Structures are given as C-alpha cells and as structure tokens.
Amino acid sequence: MKAKTLYDKLWDAHVVREEADGTTLLYIDRHLVHEVTSPQAFEGLRLAGRPLWRRGANLATADHNVPTTDRSRGIADPVSKVQVDTLDQNCAEFDIVEFGMNDPRQGIVHVVGPEQGATLPGMTVVCGDSHTSTHGAVGALAHGIGTSEVEHVLATQCLIQKKSKAMLVVVDGTVGPGVTAKDIVLAIIGRIGTAGGTGYAIEFSGEAIRDLSIEGRMTVCNMAIEAGARAGFVAVDAKTIDYVRGRPFAPGPEHWDRAVAHWQTLHSDDGAEFDRVVVIPAAEIRPQVTWGTSPEMVVAVDGAVPDPAAESDPVKADGMRRALDYMGLHAGTPITEIRPDKVFIGSCTNSRIEDLRAAAAVAKGRKVAAGIRQALVVPGSGPVKAQAEREGLDRIFIDAGFEWREPGCSMCLAMNADRLEAGERCASTSNRNFEGRQGQGGRTHLVSPAMAAAAAVTGHFVDVRDL
Amino acid sequence: MDRFVTFTGVVCPLDRSNVDTDAIIPKQFLKSIKRTGFGPNLFDAWRYLDHGEPGMDNSRRPVNPEFVLNDPRYAGASILLARENFGCGSSREHAPWALADYGFKVIVAPSYADIFYNNSFKNGLLPIVLNAATVDALFDQAQGSEALTLTVDLDAQQIRGGDGGPIGFDIDPFRKHCLLEGLDDIGLTLQHVDDIRAYEAKRRVEAPWLFK
Numbered sequence: 155m156k157a158k159t160l161y162d163k164l165w166d167a168h169v170v171r172e173e174a175d176g177t178t179l180l181y182i183d184r185h186l187v188h189e190v191t192s193p194q195a196f197e198g199l200r201l202a203g204r205p206l207w208r209r210g211a212n213l214a215t216a217d218h219n220v221p222t223t224d225r226s227r228g229i230a231d232p233v234s235k236v237q238v239d240t241l242d243q244n245c246a247e248f249d250i251v252e253f254g255m256n257d258p259r260q261g262i263v264h265v266v267g268p269e270q271g272a273t274l275p276g277m278t279v280v281c282g283d284s285h286t287s288t289h290g291a292v293g294a295l296a297h298g299i300g301t302s303e304v305e306h307v308l309a310t311q312c313l314i315q316k317k318s319k320a321m322l323v324v325v326d327g328t329v330g331p332g333v334t335a336k337d338i339v340l341a342i343i344g345r346i347g348t349a350g351g352t353g354y355a356i357e358f359s360g361e362a363i364r365d366l367s368i369e370g371r372m373t374v375c376n377m378a379i380e381a382g383a384r385a386g387f388v389a390v391d392a393k394t395i396d397y398v399r400g401r402p403f404a405p406g407p408e409h410w411d412r413a414v415a416h417w418q419t420l421h422s423d424d425g426a427e428f429d430r431v432v433v434i435p436a437a438e439i440r441p442q443v444t445w446g447t448s449p450e451m452v453v454a455v456d457g458a459v460p461d462p463a464a465e466s467d468p469v470k471a472d473g474m475r476r477a478l479d480y481m482g483l484h485a486g487t488p489i490t491e492i493r494p495d496k497v498f499i500g501s502c503t504n505s506r507i508e509d510l511r512a513a514a515a516v517a518k519g520r521k522v523a524a525g526i527r528q529a530l531v532v533p534g535s536g537p538v539k540a541q542a543e544r545e546g547l548d549r550i551f552i553d554a555g556f557e558w559r560e561p562g563c564s565m566c567l568a569m570n571a572d573r574l575e576a577g578e579r580c581a582s583t584s585n586r587n588f589e590g591r592q593g594q595g596g597r598t599h600l601v602s603p604a605m606a607a608a609a610a611v612t613g614h615f616v617d618v619r620d621l
Numbered sequence: 622m623d624r625f626v627t628f629t630g631v632v633c634p635l636d637r638s639n640v641d642t643d644a645i646i647p648k649q650f651l652k653s654i655k656r657t658g659f660g661p662n663l664f665d666a667w668r669y670l671d672h673g674e675p676g677m678d679n680s681r682r683p684v685n686p687e688f689v690l691n692d693p694r695y696a697g698a699s700i701l702l703a704r705e706n707f708g709c710g711s712s713r714e715h716a717p718w719a720l721a722d723y724g725f726k727v728i729v730a731p732s733y734a735d736i737f738y739n740n741s742f743k744n745g746l747l748p749i750v751l752n753a754a755t756v757d758a759l760f761d762q763a764q765g766s767e768a769l770t771l772t773v774d775l776d777a778q779q780i781r782g783g784d785g786g787p788i789g790f791d792i793d794p795f796r797k798h799c800l801l802e803g804l805d806d807i808g809l810t811l812q813h814v815d816d817i818r819a820y821e822a823k824r825r826v827e828a829p830w831l832f833k
C-alpha cells in the first residue's frame with residue numbers, strides 16, 4: 155500500500171463522494187460556532203426552511219464580543235450585545251449546546267474545543283474563524299470557513315472542498331531554554347513567509363514539535379493560517395492521548411481503547427511523500443519579536459529593525475517602508491529599545507494555562523514598569539482562569555500590577571471595549587499585527603507570553619533569558 | 622435559490638474601476654446579524670451625503686444626486702454595469718448580499734476579484750465577463766438620455782437588446798447548471814443525501830465515539 159501522509163489519512167477518512175475533477179464532499183465531525191460569523195448562516199437555514207443536519211456535531215460559545223470585565227451587568231455596546239443575544243437565541247432554537255457568556259466553561263472557541271475534548275484526534279473540525287487551524291494540534295484536520303460554508307455545514311454536515319497540497323515543516327533538534335512554541339512558529343513564518351503555506355496543509359514535526367506540550371502545539375497550529383495555510387496539524391503521540399483522556403466530550407470507557415487504537419495510526423507513514431519539505435534547525439531559534447504589520451516581519455529579540463534599503467525586492471522594500479511608517483519605527487533601532495505602552499497576554503494563540511504560568515514566572519516578585527499604561531492578562535476560558543486561580547497566578551499578576559480579566563478574545567481584535575488607541579504600541583501574545591487589528595492606529599508587536607511579561611516589567615522588549 | 626432563466630432589466634452604469642467590497646458595503650454595516658437588509662446601504666458612502674451608520678432611517682438621509690444609483694433614469698435597475706476588478710478587497714459575503722438585496726441580479730464587467738466572483742454565484746447573482754470594448758459600448762448606450770434595458774438569456778448565454786445585436790458570454794457549465802436549476806451549494810449537496818447517510822452509518826460503526 156502506498157505510504158500516506160497524516161493529511162492523506164485525515165482526508166481519506168472523511169470523503170463522502172468525489173467528482174472527477176477532485177471536488178470532494180468532505181464530512182465534518184465537529185462544527186464550532188461563535189457569535190460573529192453564525193447569525194447569517196442560521197438566518198439562511200430559516201429562510202430556506204432547512205433543518206440542522208446533526209445537532210450533536212455543533213458546539214457554540216460567545217467569545218469575540220464579550221466583555222472581559224464584570225459581566226453581571228451584561229454587554230454595554232448594543233451592537234455586540236445583539237450578536238451575543240442572537241447566538242443564544244439561535245442555539246436555543248436549533249437546540250445546540252452553547253457555553254453562554256456566563257457559563258463557567260465559556261471561553262475563546264479555539265481554547266474551549268480541545269479543553270472540553272470536543273475536538274479529538276482524527277476529526278474534521280471547522281468553525282467560521284480562520285484560527286480554527288489551532289485544533290490540528292491534537293491530530294485533527296481543522297480549518298476556518300466563511301459564512302456560506304457555516305450554513306452549508308449546519309444543513310449538510312459536509313463541505314465542498316478540494317484537497318490541498320501537503321507540506322512538512324520539520325523543526326529539527328531541540329530549542330534552548332526560554333524559547334517557546336510562539337517563537338518557533340514566528341520563526342517558521344519568518345522563514346517561509348505569510349504566503350509560504352498558501353495552497354498547502356502543513357504538518358509540523360521534528361523533535362522540537364514533539365517536545366512541545368499539546369498546548370504548545372496549539373500555539374504553533376494556530377498560526378499556520380498566518381503562514382497562508384488553511385490547516386496545520388501534528389501527529390498523534392502519547393501526549394495527545396494523555397491530553398484527551400477524561401475530558402467531558404472525550405470517548406468514555408466503552409469506546410476508549412478502540413479510539414486510542416485508531417488514533418495511534420494518525421501519523422505520516424515512513425516514506426510518505428510531501429509536495430514541499432522545510433527543515434528549520436531548532437537550535438537557531440531565539441525569542442522572536444515582530445516589528446512590522448505582517449507576522450513575517452519578525453526578528454530575534456537581539457536583532458534590530460531591518461532596513462528597507464537593504465531589501466533587493468522593490469515591492470517588499472516598499473511594504474517594509476510602509477510598515478515602519480505605520481509602526482513609528484526606524485531602521486536599525488535595536489528591538490530592545492522599543493518601548494510598548496500596553497501589554498496584552500491572551501488570545502487563542504497564548505491564553506492557555508502554560509502560557510499564563512510562563513508569564514507569571516516572569517512577573518513574580520516584579521512590578522509592571524512605570525511607562526506601561528495597561529497590562530492585561532485575559533485567560534482563554536473559564537476553566538483556564540479557575541486553574542490559574544487555584545495555582546495563585548492571579549495573585550502574582552495582580553501584585554505585579556497586571557489586570558486579571560474574564561475570558562474572551564479581548565484585545566486580540568478589539569471588538570469589545572479592550573483596544574489600543576491610535577499610536578499606542580503593544581506587546582501582544584496574539585497572532586495578527588495587521589494595521590488597526592488591536593484598535594485603529596494601534597501598533598502591535600507579537601511575542602511569546604514570557605516575552606510579553608518581560609516587556610511589561612522592564613518597560614521595553616528584552617530577551618527573557620537575560621532577566 | 623430562485624431559478625435563473627431569462628431576465629430583463631434596466632442597466633445602471635457604475636463608471637469606476639477597482640470598486641472594492643468596502644465601497645460596496647462599508648464596514649460599519651458588517652456587525653449586522655442578517656444577510657438581508659443591506660440594500661439601503663449599498664454604496665453608502667457614495668450614495669448619501671452624510672456618514673451612514675447602522676440603524677439610521679435611510680429614507681430621511683440626504684442623497685447624493687451625482688451618484689448614478691440616485692439618477693431617476695436608473696430607478697429599479699437590476700443589471701449593474703461596472704469596470705475592471707469589481708469587488709476587490711475582503712472575502713466577506715456582505716458585498717454580494719448588499720447587491721442582491723438592492724435588487725441586482727446581473728453584473729456585467731470586464732473582470733472581477735476572485736473571491737467576490739465566487740461569492741456572487743453562492744448568492745444567486747450572475748457576474749458576466751465581457752471584453753473591455755463591449756463593456757465600453759454598453760456604457761455609451763446606458764449613459765444615453767434613455768435608460769438601456771437588456772435581456773440576459775442564461776441558457777443561450779446571450780445578452781440581447783443592445784444596439785449591436787446579441788452579445789455572447791462564457792460561463793462555467795457547472796455554475797450555469799446551478800443557476801438554471803436554482804441550486805445553491807447546499808441544494809447541490811442535498812442531492813447526495815443518501816451518500817451522506819451511508820457515510821454516517823459506516824462511521825457510526827467504525828468510530829462510534831464521534832456520534833456521542
């Protein structure tokens with residue numbers, strides 16, 4: 155039998171039918187729903203008089219618009235409130251399990267799914283959100299979809315798809331201390347570019363990826379989309395199975411052994427062929443900081459803001475100039491001299507328990523620097539928040555001068571009240587540094603949680619390993 | 622979706638190139654929870670003299686008499702004549718929703734942005750590509766003192782009613798089939814209900830934990 159990639163295995167197991175031109179009806183095991191991209195899809199169902207295909211495949215939570223401060227008085231912004239209320243109504247009408255704003259399990263949809271065991275190895279997982287790639291960390295085929303496709307999945311439990319090409323990214327060897335999953339994925343994007351993965355599904359592999367926890371692998375897969383790939387995933391290993399065990403939606407004892415036996419086959423076979431292979435030596439990866447308005451505009455913390463004049467490609471040089479202008483930076487400035495105004499620790503990239511532990515380890519016994527106007531810590535979900543509080547991380551943050559918030563997307567995209575003002579600079583653990591992403595005119599530098607905490611307590615970017 | 626067979630309507634000439642999705646429906650309207658109701662805010666920034674926000678009573682807003690959609694000649698137009706790269710910008714489906722909600726059924730342009738082109742078919746809008754010279758000629762006629770009325774015959778792949786006789790156009794056979802039959806993607810997939818059920822039945826045996 156021909157050696158298969160993990161992508162082949164995940165894909166083949168979900169083909170309902172295939173047309174001669176490769177157009178495939180792909181079965182979707184899990185559909186995650188949030189308030190921003192679902193209302194028109196539910197409306198479409200109602201207008202066409204179509205029922206939901208399989209209610210149990212859907213799981214909903216409100217995340218983008220929810221306030222991260224006291225929720226007892228509801229949502230102040232009327233437009234945000236309508237979106238969240240509409241999700242509640244649609245879930246009630248279609249009988250979909252929803253973790254509403256005040257449910258202890260509520261959180262960012264990409265944190266909630268794996269945490270609940272609602273995303274499992276071998277599943278196809280979709281959500282009307284591009285960072286759905288996160289769920290690939292447990293060996294699932296997961297990607298974001300548009301609103302028409304959300305409706306399509308609600309109505310048919312399938313998607314019309316064509317198979318992507320397969321890319322293997324090997325992070326070879328081990329990373330040094332202080333280098334995290336975020337630094338690994340930023341280094342990968344810096345290497346292959348934000349269009350490097352376009353048309354591909356990326357399998358992340360190599361010792362450095364295997365060494366990561368499942369949470370760390372989620373951070374890497376989360377940003378596959380920033381490398382242009384719709385999906386990113388990691389082969390199942392013992393860590394994956396340990397992670398899934400006992401979670402609320404995970405298989406119970408009656409199916410557990412069979413499920414595990416199947417999951418253990420979810421890796422690329424020896425000799426499987428990829429359309430592209432990229433090898434990155436892990437030892438070379440240092441803590442990363444983005445300097446521009448695209449995740450590929452990234453350097454190591456001991457580097458400097460690059461000079462567009464040194465770029466031979468005129469289109470690229472022009473893009474760099476525009477980015478520097480927007481970011482208010484000059485070529486040659488050492489990264490460690492850049493001083494953020496705000497710090498944001500959160501988002502579906504870095505708001506899980508180990509992220510908060512890493513940030514708290516840096517914050518412990520220190521104080522947020524005088525120049526920092528606001529330092530936010532926003533846990534990814536209710537359970538993450540509760541776990542952090544059990545470990546006393548909230549006290550560490552609060553004592554250091556950070557704000558400890560309720561779970562949600564928050565300042566990652568500034569759809570709620572958490573945002574940057576024009577010209578403000580932020581050390582952020584999120585995934586997008588696009589113009590205006592964290593608030594109109596806001597300037598985002600993407601970093602790991604430890605690096606964000608280090609910037610908060612020193613007032614400038616600093617190599618967390620020197621602290 | 623309604624079947625698209627032959628269609629006759631007034632042509633509204635929008636003489637600008639690179640019309641982006643933010644011009645078609647400005648971003649302050651994207652927070653809506655509906656896919657209908659965008660029509661009154663189609664081309665909002667060009668169409669009205671004030672700044673539009675969701676929830677305003679559009680019938681009381683000052684309209685821009687210079688903008689082509691407000692020209693009485695083109696009242697009730699359902700065919701939009703446009704220039705190259707129509708629909709560039711974001712991937713959101715609000716742009717075709719707004720055009721369809723206003724009442725457009727057909728767009729004629731020399732070229733479209735890729736995602737917009739795909740999204741149009743998903744929403745029952747027919748985007749026709751004609752060469753630049755033919756589009757120029759149609760602009761001349763549509764901008765004359767009397768409005769131009771055209772008939773679009775999808776089955777025959779012809780536009781009739783212009784000065785120069787019938788104009789042929791190309792369309793992907795599969796997309797044509799979907800429009801003629803009134804099939805949206807969901808309708809198409811639901812033609813394979815048996816395949817989906819058979820797949821599910823097999824998976825329930827192979828991987829029962831997925832169907833908790």
Ligand code: SF4
Pocket residue numbers: 217218262263264283285501502503562563566567584585
């Ligand atoms: S945290 Fe940010 S990237 Fe993640 S789902 Fe929310 S808005 Fe999107």
